[in-house]
Amino acid sequence: MQILVTGGAGYIGTHTCVALLYAGHQVVVIDNFSNSHPQALKRVEAITGQSITCFEGDVGDKALLQRIFSQYEFDGVIHFAGSKAVGESVEKPLMYYRNNVTASQTLIECMLEADVQALVFSSSATVYGDPHTVPIDESFPLAPTNPYGRSKYMVELIMQDTCVAFERFSAIILRYFNPVGAHPSGLIGEDPNGIPNNLMPFIAQVACGKREQLSVFGNDYPTSDGTGVRDYIHVCDLAEGHVAALEQLAANPGSHIINLGTGQGVSVLEMVKAYESASDQPVPYRIAPRRPGDVAKCYANANRAKSLLGWQATRDLTDMVASSWHWQSNNPNGYQGDKE
Numbered sequence: 001m002q003i004l005v006t007g008g009a010g011y012i013g014t015h016t017c018v019a020l021l022y023a024g025h026q027v028v029v030i031d032n033f034s035n036s037h038p039q040a041l042k043r044v045e046a047i048t049g050q051s052i053t054c055f056e057g058d059v060g061d062k063a064l065l066q067r068i069f070s071q072y073e074f075d076g077v078i079h080f081a082g083s084k085a086v087g088e089s090v091e092k093p094l095m096y097y098r099n100n101v102t103a104s105q106t107l108i109e110c111m112l113e114a115d116v117q118a119l120v121f122s123s124s125a126t127v128y129g130d131p132h133t134v135p136i137d138e139s140f141p142l143a144p145t146n147p148y149g150r151s152k153y154m155v156e157l158i159m160q161d162t163c164v165a166f167e168r169f170s171a172i173i174l175r176y177f178n179p180v181g182a183h184p185s186g187l188i189g190e191d192p193n194g195i196p197n198n199l200m201p202f203i204a205q206v207a208c209g210k211r212e213q214l215s216v217f218g219n220d221y222p223t224s225d226g227t228g229v230r231d232y233i234h235v236c237d238l239a240e241g242h243v244a245a246l247e248q249l250a251a252n253p254g255s256h257i258i259n260l261g262t263g264q265g266v267s268v269l270e271m272v273k274a275y276e277s278a279s280d281q282p283v284p285y286r287i288a289p290r291r292p293g294d295v296a297k298c299y300a301n302a303n304r305a306k307s308l309l310g311w312q313a314t315r316d317l318t319d320m321v322a323s324s325w326h327w328q329s330n331n332p333n334g335y336q337g338d339k340e
Helices: 011-023 038-048 062-071 084-090 093-113 148-167 199-208 235-251 268-278 304-309 316-331
Strands: 004-005 026-031 053-056 077-080 118-126 170-176 178-180 213-217 232-234 256-262 285-289
Touching: 011 026, 011 038, 011 235, 011 256, 011 285, 026 062, 026 093, 038 053, 038 285, 053 077, 053 093, 062 093, 077 235, 084 093, 084 148, 093 118, 093 148, 118 148, 118 235, 148 170, 170 235, 178 199, 178 213, 178 235, 199 268, 199 316, 213 268, 256 304, 268 316, 285 316
Parallel strands: 004 026, 004 077, 026 053, 077 118, 118 170, 170 256, 178 232, 213 285
Antiparallel strands: none
């Protein structure tokens, strides 16, 4: 299949491009490089031995999208492009609604114009808000607590309404939990701009000496060691889940919502210890007050992904931290070390 990948130069996007190419699909990327790097796609080409066409631009640029759709006959779209920092979304809500909601609507309109009828959307477990219990399954009530989560929820509604109004249009909404790790080659991985928002890249930067210590927000939660528990999923498992979703849409059209997670929770301190073991480096940390809005436990019920997609996560915590350290130690400055 010929697939358009929006945000294909980003962390999850690059790994999904690799998985798509390995599965025999062709890939075209659109990315504005606001939180990614052109060199990442060159690394994808090095891993796969295949070339990728990339259009630099914004998914909200309707003229650009129309030009891309006129040049290619796509079988489907995987939509990653968007803004993704919870804290920033509170400070800049209108930017998040524009980048995530308005741009997604523009993409769907252009898909319909071009008769492209299959969409896989990168949603998030943040749509669940503070879950009343765990594990979280897809029928849980949705109560996102910040503009980022609400923007994802709004796009989900737009997609579901479009599937109702246009019976040939099919969509899979993938709600995933906490992607971590890197490709085993060490050529692509998570390369955040500035201070990392997520735990794993922050730990990695402490382990390699870029940052002095990790702040652990709260050690008085009702968990095994008092620190927050999350469902961490290897990014390569996640990428393979997107390929499975795309192939499922071809066989089983309609509208589907699926969690992608491991179904197992890992605490912050368990992650720190695993990283120290994998890297053979100390990861100093300090206990800080809880952050507003953080929950004690959040992990998935991933049964639907197994039954509907035939997919389940296969890589464990050791794989996650070892691949992250392989990437970080070989690329201490991320893609910035590459020459254009």
